[in-house]
Amino acid sequence: xHQENAITxxxxxxxxxxxxxxxxxxxxLIMANRNLRxxxxxxxxxxxxxxxxxxxxxxxGYIFGxxxxxxxxxxxxxxxxxxxxxxxxxxxxxxxxxxxxxxxKGVFNRFRSLPIARIAPLAGxxxxxxxxYAIAAVLTFAVGYVMGYHPQAGLGGVVAGIILTIGVAWCLxxxxxxxGTMARSSSSVQAIAFIFLFPLxxxxxxxxxxxxxxxxxxxFVKVNPISHLVSAVRQLANVxxxxxxxxxxxxxxxxVVLVFAPLTVRAYMRKA
Amino acid sequence: MAADHKRAELAVNAHGLIKVFGxxxxxxxxxxxVPVGSIYGVLGPNGAGKTTTxxxxxxxxxxxxxxxxxxxxxxxxxAHIVRQLIGLTGQYASVDEALSATENLVIFGRLLGLSxxxxxxxxxxxxxxxxxxxAAKRPLSKFxxxxxxxxxxxxxxxxxxxxxxxxxxxxxxxPRTRAQMWDTIRHLVASGSTVLLTTQYLDEADxxxxxxxxxxxxxxxxxxxxxxxKANIGTATLQLKLxxxxxIAEASQITETILHTQPTNPNPTTLAAPMANxxxxxxxxxxxxxxxxxxxxxxxxxxxxxxxxxxxxxxPTEKTDSEGKP
Numbered sequence: 001x002h003q004e005n006a007i008t009x010x011x012x013x014x015x016x017x018x019x020x021x022x023x024x025x026x027x028x029l030i031m032a033n034r035n036l037r038x039x040x041x042x043x044x045x046x047x048x049x050x051x052x053x054x055x056x057x058x059x060x061g062y063i064f065g066x067x068x069x070x071x072x073x074x075x076x077x078x079x080x081x082x083x084x085x086x087x088x089x090x091x092x093x094x095x096x097x098x099x100x101x102x103x104x105k106g107v108f109n110r111f112r113s114l115p116i117a118r119i120a121p122l123a124g125x126x127x128x129x130x131x132x133y134a135i136a137a138v139l140t141f142a143v144g145y146v147m148g149y150h151p152q153a154g155l156g157g158v159v160a161g162i163i164l165t166i167g168v169a170w171c172l173x174x175x176x177x178x179x180g181t182m183a184r185s186s187s188s189v190q191a192i193a194f195i196f197l198f199p200l201x202x203x204x205x206x207x208x209x210x211x212x213x214x215x216x217x218x219x220f221v222k223v224n225p226i227s228h229l230v231s232a233v234r235q236l237a238n239v240x241x242x243x244x245x246x247x248x249x250x251x252x253x254x255x256v257v258l259v260f261a262p263l264t265v266r267a268y269m270r271k272a
Numbered sequence: 273m274a275a276d277h278k279r280a281e282l283a284v285n286a287h288g289l290i291k292v293f294g295x296x297x298x299x300x301x302x303x304x305x306v307p308v309g310s311i312y313g314v315l316g317p318n319g320a321g322k323t324t325t326x327x328x329x330x331x332x333x334x335x336x337x338x339x340x341x342x343x344x345x346x347x348x349x350x351a352h353i354v355r356q357l358i359g360l361t362g363q364y365a366s367v368d369e370a371l372s373a374t375e376n377l378v379i380f381g382r383l384l385g386l387s388x389x390x391x392x393x394x395x396x397x398x399x400x401x402x403x404x405x406x407a408a409k410r411p412l413s414k415f416x417x418x419x420x421x422x423x424x425x426x427x428x429x430x431x432x433x434x435x436x437x438x439x440x441x442x443x444x445x446x447p448r449t450r451a452q453m454w455d456t457i458r459h460l461v462a463s464g465s466t467v468l469l470t471t472q473y474l475d476e477a478d479x480x481x482x483x484x485x486x487x488x489x490x491x492x493x494x495x496x497x498x499x500x501x502k503a504n505i506g507t508a509t510l511q512l513k514l515x516x517x518x519x520i521a522e523a524s525q526i527t528e529t530i531l532h533t534q535p536t537n538p539n540p541t542t543l544a545a546p547m548a549n550x551x552x553x554x555x556x557x558x559x560x561x562x563x564x565x566x567x568x569x570x571x572x573x574x575x576x577x578x579x580x581x582x583x584x585x586x587x588p589t590e591k592t593d594s595e596g597k598p
Contacts (some may be wrong), residue, residue, distance in 0.1 A: 013434075108366075
């Protein structure tokens with residue numbers, strides 16, 4: 001260690017005006033680590049991912065089970081993948097709300113003044129949130145199991161379904177991250193997000209067979225990406241196969257990231 | 273080559289910076305030239321555009337007009353390079369409340385490219401240097417304002433940047449903590465950094481800065497060394513409070529004879545006169561004693577920021593928003 005004059009003058013430093021992909025990944029993982037540490041300090045923010053996966057299968061299962069499938073147990077293979085998609089998507093909306101709150105704090109100014117990949121503070125927050133999706137997904141299946149749901153495809157199919165859902169939710173959370181960077185406050189993020197989430201999750205095949213719906217609604221339900229996610233998870237967990245729904249929702253999710261990740265980073269950079 | 277060399281001697285070189293928020297011209301044509309290795313003070317009241325200027329220079333905001341270079345690198349087109357050369361300590365603590373001091377510093381260190389081991393080492397070195405070792409594991413919510421500010425500054429120094437922005441580093445600190453902060457800033461410059469600080473306090477700029485820019489309504493209204501500015505701004509005022517009212521006329525005349533300037537009397541027992549030459553004060557006091565005029569109080573008033581502004585802009589510091597209103 002040098003004593004005084006320890007600071008290297010500006011003109012003797014090696015400097016570059018871009019970040020490599022390796023650095024972007026590294027920075028994002030460090031930021032994700034930061035967010036995980038923060039989550040550990042505030043366990044109350046896991047309330048939504050623990051209560052909803054317990055409450056919803058029980059509630060919807062016993063309310064609709066008899067009417068739709070004759071009995072609760074027969075309804076569960078239809079319902080649990082639907083609840084899974086719904087719960088994890090609602091959770092991904094929380095990502096946007098929390099990002100907004102985080103960005104209002106002074107520490108984000110510091111992140112913006114550091115020579116790190118611009119995407120890192122956002123990607124880090126979104127990566128850390130996959131832990132929340134995982135908790136929600138595992139709990140949903142666990143509650144389903146307790147209620148008597150025994151997926152035909154076994155554990156492998158269930159795990160594949162969970163991984164697919166987490167992946168899609170991560171991609172879709174970029175939409176909410178974008179809303180988060182654009183909105184004025186975290187409560188307006190929530191309001192805007194629900195306008196999208198409500199029709200997307202309910203106007204799908206999550207709870208009922210599509211054939212029971214009126215024709216015009218069927219048309220929307222069939223193109224709704226959530227329907228494809230639910231179908232893909234049902235196929236994975238109940239049959240153990242990968243169908244065209246799987247590829248359809250994966251493609252859709254990738255397009256969302258390719259569109260919304262750059263938009264979000266740009267909006268984030270512009271925000272004072 | 274010669275031009276390049278000259279340019280490199282400026283840590284900050286800003287020309288005609290403009291930033292408009294709605295119909296508020298927050299920064300309205302600011303020029304700044306900060307020599308390498310100096311402490312440069314940007315002095316002005318709340319809402320003068322100090323923080324906005326710093327945010328532009330620290331690449332957080334994009335200017336609507338003008339240009340700025342940090343060590344010769346453009347803050348917009350070479351933003352990533354500029355970020356490798358600066359440390360920023362904002363007005364509001366830019367550390368993470370939910371994490372401990374060590375966790376904060378380690379994360380910033382890792383983001384700056386240090387290995388996990390190196391980041392931990394640097395963090396503990398900095399915490400020792402800033403007297404925060406004991407509090408290192410405590411949650412930040414238990415930190416005092418001064419401790420937070422020190423941690424914030426420590427976080428800006430992880431990468432040992434050659435240029436450090438300090439936005440109102442001592443606002444809200446008690447006098448002792450303020451003096452510690454001043455020592456730290458002086459130490460930084462001694463170790464080779466350049467410091468650009470903003471302040472609302474003339475006293476602080478006077479104590480620390482080699483050069484000062486006085487900024488008001490987004491414009492630089494005066495610039496120079498502290499000596500030059502003070503000469504511009506005017507001198508301290510000598511105030512004499514007399515023991516009895518009846519002696520005021522005589523005292524006034526004696527003062528005028530010795531200081532060669534007409535004193536004012538703000539109230540019936542008080543005389544006030546600009547103190548251009550402090551040596552003359554002794555003569556004046558002796559003369560008053562000889563004339564058997566008794567004094568209740570002698571005081572010297574330095575020009576305040578208000579007076580500086582009054583002198584430079586012809587209007588007081590408050591009412592910064594009065595122009596926008598009908």
